[in-house]
Amino acid sequence: MNDQVTISPTTLSVHLTINGRDQALEIEPRVTLLDALRDRLNLTGTKKGCDQGQCGACTVHVDGQRVLACLTLAAQVEGREITTIEGLADEDGTLNAVQAAFLEQDAFQCGYCTPGQIMSAVACIREGHAGSDEEIREYMAGNLCRCGAYPNIVAAVRQAAQELRS
Amino acid sequence: MTVHDMKHAASDSARLEAVGGRLSRVDGPAKITGAAKYAFEQQLEGLVHAVLVGATIAAGKVSAIDRRAAETAPGVLAVLTPDTIMELKGASDWLGNPPSQQTYNPLAREVTYSGQHIAAVVAETFEQAVAAAALLKVWYDETPAIVDLSDGKAGDGIPIDAMTKEWGDAQAAFAAAPVRICAAYNTPREFQAAMEPHGLIARWEGDELTIWEPSQWLDGMARTYAEWFGVPFENVRLVSPYIGGGFGSKALALAHSAVAAAAAKMLGRPVKLVLNRPQNFTSYGGRAATRQTVAIGADRDGRIQSIVHRGVNETAVDGMWVEPLGSVTSIMYATPNFSSRQNVVRVNTVVPGAKRAPGENPSAFGIECAIDELAYELGIDPLEMRLINYAEQDPHTKKAWSTRQLREAFAAGAEAFGWAKRPPEPRSMRDGHQLIGWGVAAGTYPVRRAHGEAVVKILADGSVEVESSSIDMGQGTYTILAQTAAETLGVPVERVSVKLGDSHFARAGVTGGSRLAGVMTGTVYKAAGQALDELIGLALSDPRSPFQALQANTLQVRDGRIASPRGEGPELSIAEFMAAIGRDQIEAKGDTLPASTTAEERYKNYTTIAMSIPHTDGDYSRYSWCAHFVEVRVDEDFGTVRVSRVVSALDSGRLYNPKLAESQWKGGIIMGIGQALLEEGIVDRRHGRIVNGNFADYMLPTNADIPDIQTISVGIPDPHSSALGGKGVGELAIVGIAPAIANAVFHATGKRVRDLPITLEKLI
Numbered sequence: 001m002n003d004q005v006t007i008s009p010t011t012l013s014v015h016l017t018i019n020g021r022d023q024a025l026e027i028e029p030r031v032t033l034l035d036a037l038r039d040r041l042n043l044t045g046t047k048k049g050c051d052q053g054q055c056g057a058c059t060v061h062v063d064g065q066r067v068l069a070c071l072t073l074a075a076q077v078e079g080r081e082i083t084t085i086e087g088l089a090d091e092d093g094t095l096n097a098v099q100a101a102f103l104e105q106d107a108f109q110c111g112y113c114t115p116g117q118i119m120s121a122v123a124c125i126r127e128g129h130a131g132s133d134e135e136i137r138e139y140m141a142g143n144l145c146r147c148g149a150y151p152n153i154v155a156a157v158r159q160a161a162q163e164l165r166s
Numbered sequence: 167m168t169v170h171d172m173k174h175a176a177s178d179s180a181r182l183e184a185v186g187g188r189l190s191r192v193d194g195p196a197k198i199t200g201a202a203k204y205a206f207e208q209q210l211e212g213l214v215h216a217v218l219v220g221a222t223i224a225a226g227k228v229s230a231i232d233r234r235a236a237e238t239a240p241g242v243l244a245v246l247t248p249d250t251i252m253e254l255k256g257a258s259d260w261l262g263n264p265p266s267q268q269t270y271n272p273l274a275r276e277v278t279y280s281g282q283h284i285a286a287v288v289a290e291t292f293e294q295a296v297a298a299a300a301l302l303k304v305w306y307d308e309t310p311a312i313v314d315l316s317d318g319k320a321g322d323g324i325p326i327d328a329m330t331k332e333w334g335d336a337q338a339a340f341a342a343a344p345v346r347i348c349a350a351y352n353t354p355r356e357f358q359a360a361m362e363p364h365g366l367i368a369r370w371e372g373d374e375l376t377i378w379e380p381s382q383w384l385d386g387m388a389r390t391y392a393e394w395f396g397v398p399f400e401n402v403r404l405v406s407p408y409i410g411g412g413f414g415s416k417a418l419a420l421a422h423s424a425v426a427a428a429a430a431k432m433l434g435r436p437v438k439l440v441l442n443r444p445q446n447f448t449s450y451g452g453r454a455a456t457r458q459t460v461a462i463g464a465d466r467d468g469r470i471q472s473i474v475h476r477g478v479n480e481t482a483v484d485g486m487w488v489e490p491l492g493s494v495t496s497i498m499y500a501t502p503n504f505s506s507r508q509n510v511v512r513v514n515t516v517v518p519g520a521k522r523a524p525g526e527n528p529s530a531f532g533i534e535c536a537i538d539e540l541a542y543e544l545g546i547d548p549l550e551m552r553l554i555n556y557a558e559q560d561p562h563t564k565k566a567w568s569t570r571q572l573r574e575a576f577a578a579g580a581e582a583f584g585w586a587k588r589p590p591e592p593r594s595m596r597d598g599h600q601l602i603g604w605g606v607a608a609g610t611y612p613v614r615r616a617h618g619e620a621v622v623k624i625l626a627d628g629s630v631e632v633e634s635s636s637i638d639m640g641q642g643t644y645t646i647l648a649q650t651a652a653e654t655l656g657v658p659v660e661r662v663s664v665k666l667g668d669s670h671f672a673r674a675g676v677t678g679g680s681r682l683a684g685v686m687t688g689t690v691y692k693a694a695g696q697a698l699d700e701l702i703g704l705a706l707s708d709p710r711s712p713f714q715a716l717q718a719n720t721l722q723v724r725d726g727r728i729a730s731p732r733g734e735g736p737e738l739s740i741a742e743f744m745a746a747i748g749r750d751q752i753e754a755k756g757d758t759l760p761a762s763t764t765a766e767e768r769y770k771n772y773t774t775i776a777m778s779i780p781h782t783d784g785d786y787s788r789y790s791w792c793a794h795f796v797e798v799r800v801d802e803d804f805g806t807v808r809v810s811r812v813v814s815a816l817d818s819g820r821l822y823n824p825k826l827a828e829s830q831w832k833g834g835i836i837m838g839i840g841q842a843l844l845e846e847g848i849v850d851r852r853h854g855r856i857v858n859g860n861f862a863d864y865m866l867p868t869n870a871d872i873p874d875i876q877t878i879s880v881g882i883p884d885p886h887s888s889a890l891g892g893k894g895v896g897e898l899a900i901v902g903i904a905p906a907i908a909n910a911v912f913h914a915t916g917k918r919v920r921d922l923p924i925t926l927e928k929l930i
Binding site: 042044051057089095102104109111114141143144145146147148154 | 209408443
């Protein structure tokens with residue numbers, strides 16, 4: 001609350017690799033990865049639930065690690081490999097095993113937390129944290145689901161983990 | 167919303183796809199790939215961004231706003247204050263009552279709750295708007311606020327006579343009863359906390375307004391916008407293809423909606439305004455905090471002689487919300503004497519609103535804990551206690567139940583849970599330092615009914631389209647309407663495309679009170695039946711029809727192919743037939759309203775709730791029912807409570823799609839676990855602020871909080887409740903969970919916690 005604050009109009013050129021494609025953006029330094037995806041690149045699959053790092057709806061992968069896009073500035077991930085929900089299925093449309101399991105197990109209702117849940121689940125399995133239902137519950141606990149699809153999410157992650165192991 | 171990639175064998179198709187089949191969500195592929203565009207994710211040319219500023223006091227006046235710094239900040243297009251925003255007209259309420267004020271200003275000069283919108287900044291980018299909003303300087307004349315129900319200034323409130331339910335002489339019968347219990351039960355302010363925030367994009371083209379906004383009621387909200395801006399209803403188009411959770415919160419156009427639409431009109435640009443997460447705790451009402459006392463008098467055999475119930479809920483200083491606290495109290499158990507009355511108390515809050523099972527949810531917390539207390543008082547098993555007092559008819563209206571599978575629910579739930587093995591004494595089960603308790607409670611929700619419209623089109627290629635302005639916020643409307651149309655028309659479900667969430671489609675009323683599935687399956691069944699009749703009529707009578715020579719009385723359609731029932735004569739696909747008779751499409755509009763309904767009545771039906779059909783209309787009383795069995799583990803040293811097992815048996819009548827219904831039931835149970843153990847809006851006593859208005863401090867259940875949940879359907883088709891035999895699903899399962907957990911905590915610990923949530927300090 002200080003009218004002495006000056007807001008710099010300076011923009012940055014940021015080059016991001018998203019779902020295997022290079023994207024060039026002219027954005028202010030304060031633009032988050034989440035808003036860059038949703039408002040600048042029309043990649044609205046990544047959801048904004050809280051914008052405070054509390055709900056997990058904006059989970060994406062940066063160099064294969066799960067990251068909250070709302071707490072990440074777009075400029076921070078210059079040159080890194082970013083994967084969003086739109087980039088998870090194969091080019092020919094074949095679903096990732098986690099996506100298919102979410103559909104089969106009805107692991108969502110409204111679908112708003114779902115992209116974040118799926119991105120977390122893919123990483124959870126890759127991290128080796130899908131060994132038991134208890135472990136899945138714990139390592140998926142950062143992704144809130146108000147519709148209450150949790151038991152079905154556990155079932156979906158368990159199923160996908162088994163399919164990916166076999 | 168067409169179906170891709172249905173993962174099941176062809177032989178299973180018919181069973182899965184028919185009404186009652188476990189078809190996976192037809193909107194699922196869009197949701198799991200990120201392709202589903204939610205309302206305010208539309209990308210529009212020239213879109214600008216609005217950010218709201220909320221009051222930091224709970225009562226008083228905005229004396230001045232210095233907007234100079236914000237106005238000169240980069241990218242800022244407008245700073246809207248109570249003085250600079252355009253004047254709107256007052257709009258009628260959801261019952262259709264005319265407005266009390268001629269004009270409406272969505273930005274407040276007179277502040278009645280903390281967080282109330284007092285200004286908005288519109289800028290080219292979201293970041294610019296957020297930054298400039300922080301530059302506004304606001305001065306207030308603060309006056310004392312009534313922060314909550316326990317505030318000394320709150321008083322006893324206003325009696326709501328319409329809530330009074332009385333028969334017999336409840337006070338005298340209670341006084342005379344040989345066994346009596348009386349206790350007070352409290353529930354805190356709770357929030358819907360849908361994962362998708364509230365927000366919208368508003369765009370004006372001349373005097374036509376398009377609103378992309380998550381909505382549980384397109385027609386009702388369109389009416390409000392039309393009235394605010396003085397334009398014809400037809401000029402407003404609401405678009406809401408997917409809704410990221412509502413739970414009762416997304417049925418009305420709210421102050422922030424008006425700000426965005428006004429800003430768009432003033433600037434001549436499309437405006438996007440999304441509430442940030444803390445604003446989602448103050449910009450619309452959650453569940454009102456409630457207080458109840460329940461007194462039950464019984465004879466020594468456990469038969470209830472009298473129930474005396476008094477309830478209070480908070481409402482706003484400038485708005486009325488009644489949370490009907492006697493709704494379950496008055497119907498769950500047979501009693502010859504009954505009295506329930508309710509007051510509301512005005513406090514400085516945003517007007518409370520509907521959250522999943524408004525009324526029934528807190529009502530059940532009172533009566534279902536009290537019946538448990540009575541069971542212990544008498545030394546009777548809590549399940550047996552409920553059966554002793556089983557209501558064979560509606561105790562209030564004295565009407566027959568349409569269907570009531572509650573006895574079956576108790577039996578099935580108890581069997582699956584192993585209730586018979588429960589030792590009655592508190593603190594009698596333990597695993598190391600964990601005390602284990604088992605609790606039971608019942609739940610119910612009325613079958614709310616209304617009318618709807620749907621258009622069903624059979625297209626030239628043999629595919630089918632269903633259109634309705636109803637919505638899918640995760641209940642599965644897309645899927646069950648596809649199943650209904652597919653079964654009725656005899657086409658594979660992947661040939662059916664369901665289009666929802668556009669107010670220019672055939673009309674629908676509010677999606678709330680668990681009514682939509684019953685209304686819309688009935689409507690689509692009717693519309694699809696009409697389309698089928700027309701198709702077969704043409705096949706029998708059109709001179710170009712290959713079936714005309716058959717001289718048949720009727721034809722049938724199966725798997726998208728038309729043939730005579732006996733297999734004589736030709737067999738054509740619908741596409742081949744449409745080509746043969748040269749038709750582009752066959753269209754039918756199904757409408758469950760009587761043919762004599764006037765245009766004015768239709769408008770009222772879809773844009774207000776005034777024409778809802780009472781659940782006790784006619785000869786029957788119609789409710790869904792459930793019985794919850796819960797196991798808790800309480801850490802003896804720390805008082806932490808974990809729910810370790812839930813078995814619920816539920817009567818929602820016929821299930822249109824059990825896979826999706828079970829998901830909704832589990833969701834209700836999980837929201838109930840949050841209510842019982844975690845959720846509480848905490849109000850700062852100095853400034854009346856919600857201090858935990860975010861997802862870290864207002865705790866929702868996480869995956870790690872939720873055990874395995876078993877749901878059992880005990881429903882039977884209920885022809886008195888809906889065309890296809892279903893009753894309500896979405897709200898039922900949350901009702902009764904909190905008391906089942908509280909009762910289990912008592913069984914585990916011997917401590918009766920009557921204030922939700924059951925947090926550790928209440929147990930140590």
